[in-house]
Amino acid sequence: MTQLGNPGASGNSVYATSQEGLKASGVLKTAEADRPRQGGPAPERSPASGRSAAGVLGNGWARLLLGLLLPAAVLAAWQWSTSAGLFSSVQLPAPGAVVEAAVDLIQRGELAQHVAISTQRVLLGFAFGAALGLVFGALIGLSKVADVLLSPTIGALRAVPSLAWVPLLILWMKIGEDSKVTLILIGAFFPVFTTVSLALRHVDKNLVEAGRAFGLKGVKLLTTVQLPAVVPAVFSGLRLALAQAWLFLVAAELIASSMGLGFLLTDSQNNGRTDRLLLAIVLLAIIGKITDALLGVAEKWAVKRWA
Amino acid sequence: MTAVLSSSRHATPASAAPSAASGSGSALAVSFRGLNRTFGTGENAHTVLRDVNFDVRPGEVLAILGPSGCGKSTLLRATAGLDAPSGGSVDIDGTPVQGIDSRCAVAFQEPRLLPWHTLQANVAIGLPKSSSAKQGKSKVARLLELVGLDTFAKHRPREVSGGMAQRASLARALARNPGVLLLDEPFGALDALTRIKMQDLLLDIHAAEPTTVLLVTHDVDEALQLADRIILLGKEEGRENDGATIVRTVDVPGSRPRDRGSVELARMRRSLLESLGVDGH
Numbered sequence: 001m002t003q004l005g006n007p008g009a010s011g012n013s014v015y016a017t018s019q020e021g022l023k024a025s026g027v028l029k030t031a032e033a034d035r036p037r038q039g040g041p042a043p044e045r046s047p048a049s050g051r052s053a054a055g056v057l058g059n060g061w062a063r064l065l066l067g068l069l070l071p072a073a074v075l076a077a078w079q080w081s082t083s084a085g086l087f088s089s090v091q092l093p094a095p096g097a098v099v100e101a102a103v104d105l106i107q108r109g110e111l112a113q114h115v116a117i118s119t120q121r122v123l124l125g126f127a128f129g130a131a132l133g134l135v136f137g138a139l140i141g142l143s144k145v146a147d148v149l150l151s152p153t154i155g156a157l158r159a160v161p162s163l164a165w166v167p168l169l170i171l172w173m174k175i176g177e178d179s180k181v182t183l184i185l186i187g188a189f190f191p192v193f194t195t196v197s198l199a200l201r202h203v204d205k206n207l208v209e210a211g212r213a214f215g216l217k218g219v220k221l222l223t224t225v226q227l228p229a230v231v232p233a234v235f236s237g238l239r240l241a242l243a244q245a246w247l248f249l250v251a252a253e254l255i256a257s258s259m260g261l262g263f264l265l266t267d268s269q270n271n272g273r274t275d276r277l278l279l280a281i282v283l284l285a286i287i288g289k290i291t292d293a294l295l296g297v298a299e300k301w302a303v304k305r306w307a
Numbered sequence: 308m309t310a311v312l313s314s315s316r317h318a319t320p321a322s323a324a325p326s327a328a329s330g331s332g333s334a335l336a337v338s339f340r341g342l343n344r345t346f347g348t349g350e351n352a353h354t355v356l357r358d359v360n361f362d363v364r365p366g367e368v369l370a371i372l373g374p375s376g377c378g379k380s381t382l383l384r385a386t387a388g389l390d391a392p393s394g395g396s397v398d399i400d401g402t403p404v405q406g407i408d409s410r411c412a413v414a415f416q417e418p419r420l421l422p423w424h425t426l427q428a429n430v431a432i433g434l435p436k437s438s439s440a441k442q443g444k445s446k447v448a449r450l451l452e453l454v455g456l457d458t459f460a461k462h463r464p465r466e467v468s469g470g471m472a473q474r475a476s477l478a479r480a481l482a483r484n485p486g487v488l489l490l491d492e493p494f495g496a497l498d499a500l501t502r503i504k505m506q507d508l509l510l511d512i513h514a515a516e517p518t519t520v521l522l523v524t525h526d527v528d529e530a531l532q533l534a535d536r537i538i539l540l541g542k543e544e545g546r547e548n549d550g551a552t553i554v555r556t557v558d559v560p561g562s563r564p565r566d567r568g569s570v571e572l573a574r575m576r577r578s579l580l581e582s583l584g585v586d587g588h
């Protein structure tokens with residue numbers, strides 16, 4: 001999976017990536033909590049203060065437009081290079097050709113099918129993988145015994161490249177939805193597992209002790225103190241897991257499928273349809289970004305609520 | 308100083324709310340019986356406390372004074388059941404402490420409030436398991452009023468000052484109806500003025516809910532201002548390599564609130580500071 005070039009896929013760097021997640025992760029919070037606070041009311045965090053300080057960059061719509069600048073520039077360069085005849089249409093078809101390919105596939109009713117089945121696989125695999133990651137992460141983050149017993153095995157499994165699973169999964173589960181969803185599940189599991197188990201180990205010890213002093217223990221302590229404390233870290237793990245899920249989706253669909261965006265990629269390659277190939281890549285980028293943005297909104301809310 | 312004091316006392320609604328005493332647990336006696344605490348084993352063994360014997364009377368405010376690292380907090384943690392002694396026992400009301408003891412409540416040096424909850428919800432964490440939702444709600448409201456935070460009930464800990472967070476932490480401890488209230492340098496991290504206000508608040512609370520209070524402090528003035536008795540933890544002469552034990556017990560004369568400028572207290576202050584190895588001038 002390293003050759004696919006996703007930094008999150010190596011498994012070692014799957015700790016909080018986003019700023020919110022980092023700020024809210026246990027480690028940084030501990031340092032903050034240990035600092036004695038002086039008297040005098042803390043400054044209220046007004047929603048307007050960020051806007052006035054950062055000016056235009058604080059405005060959501062302005063940020064969206066600025067973020068679209070680079071894609072627009074790339075599109076313009078693409079259009080220019082194709083109309084200037086720098087590339088043959090097999091190497092790089094014009095943007096218009098890609099749009100035509102999209103319209104063609106929509107009219108045949110195939111595009112919606114490809115997108116729908118791919119999205120469904122990602123969401124299913126992501127949901128199961130994240131849930132399992134949460135459970136095992138909690139188990140290993142809280143129990144030293146579970147840590148000693150399970151961590152080496154899970155670490156070794158994580159080292160297995162995603163593509164290595166494919167033949168085995170096909171052998172066991174045949175070429176169907178199960179094998180694909182399972183592969184995506186494997187991809188989504190590790191980021192959540194790692195962030196949750198690490199974050200739980202770094203929950204402010206003082207808070208946990210205070211909880212214990214007031215008679216909280218076991219599951220009640222977990223749900224009252226420990227889980228809420230790691231909610232922001234969980235969300236940054238979820239975002240990584242979602243990115244991994246899309247990555248593993250393509251791995252699954254490239255090899256064995258008759259539908260989906262990954263299939264569209266290989267099928268177009270075999271038929272020399274570079275326009276469709278580019279279409280699939282653009283769709284993967286757009287859909288991946290949209291799902292990540294949705295999760296980002298949820299993360300923002302969670303950090304505000306729980307940090 | 309007196310002016311500051313009296314104004315602060317009127318500023319807190321606490322003095323107007325002694326009715327909060329209703330439904331409070333009765334004060335319990337605490338006995339330390341040959342208490343020892345050693346950390347580590349073998350060559351790395353390090354004895355912090357040894358042979359601590361003392362009886363705390365029900366309803367008394369006992370200050371535990373000593374240099375840093377002498378085991379004050381260890382003594383308090385053993386009483387709360389957060390830590391188990393290596394030898395001897397802590398008895399509360401005649402029965403030994405085993406594990407987290409529901410008859411105690413602790414307020415730590417830091418407020419240790421859950422940042423994602425409101426002050427109100429944080430105080431509610433202190434409520435005993437047996438209390439009904441309705442009882443709990445009215446009790447939390449009463450306690451927030453007692454510590455002067457009724458208008459901040461819906462605020463989150465990071466939206467209030469350190470002193471206010473510490474008051475909420477005190478209210479959380481009181482919510483437990485503790486027979487023994489354990490305070491681990493609760494005002495140590497506050498600025499001087501806030502600390503004096505908090506000390507007065509503590510006296511008001513003790514008047515309203517007369518529980519046994521064990522107060523760990525390194526502040527001699529605080530001990531003299533608040534306590535009925537003071538025990539001094541330290542190493543005995545000639546046994547510097549052993550753990551600390553009670554080297555001195557002091558009865559503080561006079562009823563509270565005490566005049567912070569009293570000559571007698573000044574003399575005791577000097578003497579206590581000398582026992583702590585500091586020049587008392």
